Amino acid sequence: MQTGTMRKALGATALGMALATAHTGAMAIEEPTYQVVRRLDGVEVRQYAPYVVAQVRVDGSADEAGRQAFPILAGYIFGKNKGERKLEMTAPVTQAPVPVKMAMTAPVTQTAANGGYIVQFVLPREVTLATAPAPLDPRVELREVPGARVAVIRYSGFWSQSNYEEHLEKLEAALRAAGLAWSGEPVLARYNPPFTPWFLRRNEVWLQLDPGAPGRTGP
Numbered sequence: 001m002q003t004g005t006m007r008k009a010l011g012a013t014a015l016g017m018a019l020a021t022a023h024t025g026a027m028a029i030e031e032p033t034y035q036v037v038r039r040l041d042g043v044e045v046r047q048y049a050p051y052v053v054a055q056v057r058v059d060g061s062a063d064e065a066g067r068q069a070f071p072i073l074a075g076y077i078f079g080k081n082k083g084e085r086k087l088e089m090t091a092p093v094t095q096a097p098v099p100v101k102m103a104m105t106a107p108v109t110q111t112a113a114n115g116g117y118i119v120q121f122v123l124p125r126e127v128t129l130a131t132a133p134a135p136l137d138p139r140v141e142l143r144e145v146p147g148a149r150v151a152v153i154r155y156s157g158f159w160s161q162s163n164y165e166e167h168l169e170k171l172e173a174a175l176r177a178a179g180l181a182w183s184g185e186p187v188l189a190r191y192n193p194p195f196t197p198w199f200l201r202r203n204e205v206w207l208q209l210d211p212g213a214p215g216r217t218g219p
Helices: 012-022 062-077 161-178
Strands: 034-039 043-048 051-059 084-086 095-097 108-113 116-122 141-145 148-155 182-190 203-209
Touching: 043 161, 051 062, 062 116, 148 161, 161 182, 161 203
Parallel strands: none
Antiparallel strands: 034 043, 043 148, 051 116, 051 141, 108 116, 108 182, 148 203, 182 203
């Protein structure tokens, strides 16, 4: 098991601000598109469609990574970017550059990387690399995450290292029992602000499966 790879995914304050903003609307929070292609013991195997993210690579511990990355990514999401606003047809016709404000989506993910962590905000489904506004902050990268088959274990409870490690262990054990191989670092995804009761929180650990992993349904 990759014990200690990730301690806490994001600082509680940073994540709370992001997801509290996301939860202010009445509609459900948008997520990347996926289909469940197989269910194991407490684990879903999902086929994700490609999606676009804004990401920041930061050094330091997991806690520090989240605290450093959030204001940078939030700035991009909420207007610190290049864009254009097209007005309705009038006389004269004018066009002026204005910040583009995009909707917040879920989850916020964090993955260990060489020398630090990569923190990502998933952009709305209609946003592509071609249409995403260019960031003003050079630390923000836009990237299309290719479609992939991902094994996911979902759990509630506190955002603790022990809770994370317990469920990563369960996920790995389920994949070994099913004869499924994975690669890369685990991804910790959080969907709720910190004021959500611990028993209602949605947390997930993702492991990307190797190509060719079987997709049949059932145990």
